[in-house]
Amino acid sequence: MKGKYSLRASVTSELVFQDCKIPKDRILPGVKGLRGPFSCLNNARFGISWGALGAAMACFHSAKTYTLSRIQFDHPIASYQLVQNKLAWMLREITKGQLLAYHLGKKKDAGTWIPEQISLAKMNNVDIALDIARMARDMHGANGILDEYPIMRHMANLESVKTYEGTHDIHNLIIGKHITGIQAFTRTI
């Protein structure tokens, strides 16, 4: 697909099948219904909950390095309280996300996880990563828009990550159903 501002180093395609002959031995016999794709997505979403932290850590690292070296009003901007507040918030959210991801990883290894826990981790960690990327762009000032820094690329990428593999809002509905027992996906109007 052409015209993407996000995930530009990844190939994204549309596939069209017209009277496409498929030999019978190509079917996957072990699954029926949506349980098939959903179990794949659970594993992918688990990976995303860790991956988003990688993007967030890259933005944090760049923001920390930049603000320690950028001098304004005779001092590094990292010495100002508003900048330190932003760095502290980034560290706080990344640390919480890491504990979430690690604990979920141990639950995956032990086989004691439920899909709603994966929804929460994917939703939270992508959400904070995107906020961290945007905040890092702000802290880099005008330099933040340049490809010399990874910030804008991560920020644009994370917009896709927020939407794919279950959108942020759909994961909220999955957790909403878990809390209330009432599904809010479909209705008759």
Place this chain on the structure above:
Amino acid sequence: MEPYEGLDFYDIESLLSEEEIMIRDMVRDWVDEEVLPNIEKACEDGVFPDEWRVALGEMGVLGAPLKGYDCPGLSYVAYGLICQELERGDSGLRSFASVQGSLAMYPIWDFGTEEQKNYYLPKLTSGEWIGCFGLTEPDYGSNPGDMITKAEDKGDHYLLNGAKMWITNGTIAQVAIVWAKLRWSNSWFHR
């Protein structure tokens, strides 16, 4: 910029196994040496560099948590660390690995026949083949249950009709996992 150092305020590293730390550092070093110097060019050109496919296969990180059939058989924590380090490079790179491992290899590993597993998995974990996953359609994103892609039983084969959209690796893949509706099932697989 200063050399990259991971953020680990709560010393999560102390909870990792030696193997997990080794794999994380291997992927981290590869991202520093091969990905970051080339990522802006790849984005400008809108391509996934083929050398990255080869390197991911050689590092043994594709389908990380799957066991048997030449797959790495690592822990889920190790798989998470691999994703973290790849996405520190770029989300598109991590997407490639996610689709290959979790969306193309995993369904074959879990739902395939022994013959299918032996045929596909070794070539997918080595990176020789690329996999993709077709669930989303132009008009069905969050609501995959209403997909319109159909497979009709024609006796000795199936006839597949429909369209899938936003398919990562779609046009560079040798293996496509395609989900379609059948009268009795909606699992589908096609190469």
